[in-house]
Amino acid sequence: GQQVMQIPQYQHVQEGEDFTTYCNSSTTLSNIQWYKQRPGGHPVFLIQLVKSGEVKKQKRLTFQFGEAKKNSSLHITATQTTDVGTYFCAGRGRGSTLGRLYFGRGTQLTVWP
Amino acid sequence: NAGVTQTPKFQVLKTGQSMTLQCAQDMNHEYMSWYRQDPGMGLRLIHYSVGAGITDQGEVPNGYNVSRSTTEDFPLRLLSAAPSQTSVYFCASSRSALDSYEQYFGPGTRLTVT
Numbered sequence: 001g002q003q004v005m006q007i008p009q010y011q012h013v014q015e016g017e018d019f020t021t022y023c024n025s026s027t028t029l030s031n032i033q034w035y036k037q038r039p040g041g042h043p044v045f046l047i048q049l050v051k052s053g054e055v056k057k058q059k060r061l062t063f064q065f066g067e068a069k070k071n072s073s074l075h076i077t078a079t080q081t082t083d084v085g086t087y088f089c090a091g092r093g094r095g096s097t098l099g100r101l102y103f104g105r106g107t108q109l110t111v112w113p
Numbered sequence: 114n115a116g117v118t119q120t121p122k123f124q125v126l127k128t129g130q131s132m133t134l135q136c137a138q139d140m141n142h143e144y145m146s147w148y149r150q151d152p153g154m155g156l157r158l159i160h161y162s163v164g165a166g167i168t169d170q171g172e173v174p175n176g177y178n179v180s181r182s183t184t185e186d187f188p189l190r191l192l193s194a195a196p197s198q199t200s201v202y203f204c205a206s207s208r209s210a211l212d213s214y215e216q217y218f219g220p221g222t223r224l225t226v227t
Contacts, residue, residue, distance in 0.1 A: 009153065031213045042203060043156065045215035088155060092213060100171070101216065103148075105155035 006104025021107035023089035117219035136204030144210040145187040149200040163210040
């Protein structure tokens with residue numbers, strides 16, 4: 001079945017360091033979404049990537065979608081304590097599974113001041 | 114708009130008890146879904162609905178029932194609670210299942226089964 005793998009599971013960085021989390025799918029995705037969940041909170045949508053090779057930026061966050069639409073990454077430049085939380089990727093299936101989102105297990109980011 | 118609301122926020126059940134987790138959205142969204150979140154397991158899809166009267170199973174549907182009689186409401190029923198169902202449950206909605214729209218999550222229900 002469809003799977004979305006996300007690594008690493010945990011990442012501890014000092015404030016100011018960069019951070020990257022990676023997602024890989026076993027099958028081609030129609031699009032991929034990224035969510036952030038603060039401790040004790042609920043997932044909040046960050047961005048969606050649709051096109052092969054797409055790159056989008058939100059201030060210090062850079063999102064990439066692979067050429068084959070099977071992998072994606074989120075890179076945070078110069079982390080801040082406000083970046084703390086768990087980052088999830090979620091791939092949307094194609095064909096008969098269109099509409100379903102397959103979530104990765106998330107990367108929990110801790111930032112030391 | 115209140116967005117996606119869930120009740121209750123916390124619940125403790127004894128093994129074998131049944132209960133319904135409520136979820137409602139006021140955004141006229143077609144697509145609604147239920148996830149459970151366990152440590153290290155991410156978000157796992159339980160059931161989803163692409164519109165009123167239409168539901169389907171996700172990855173982990175056993176022990177749960179859903180119905181979608183209206184666009185707004187999507188309750189999740191635990192038929193006979195088990196300790197393995199201890200988890201945080203999130204309801205989510207999005208504008209459509211056919212197109213790619215962001216999902217809006219509710220605040221969650223933290224369920225403990227003893």
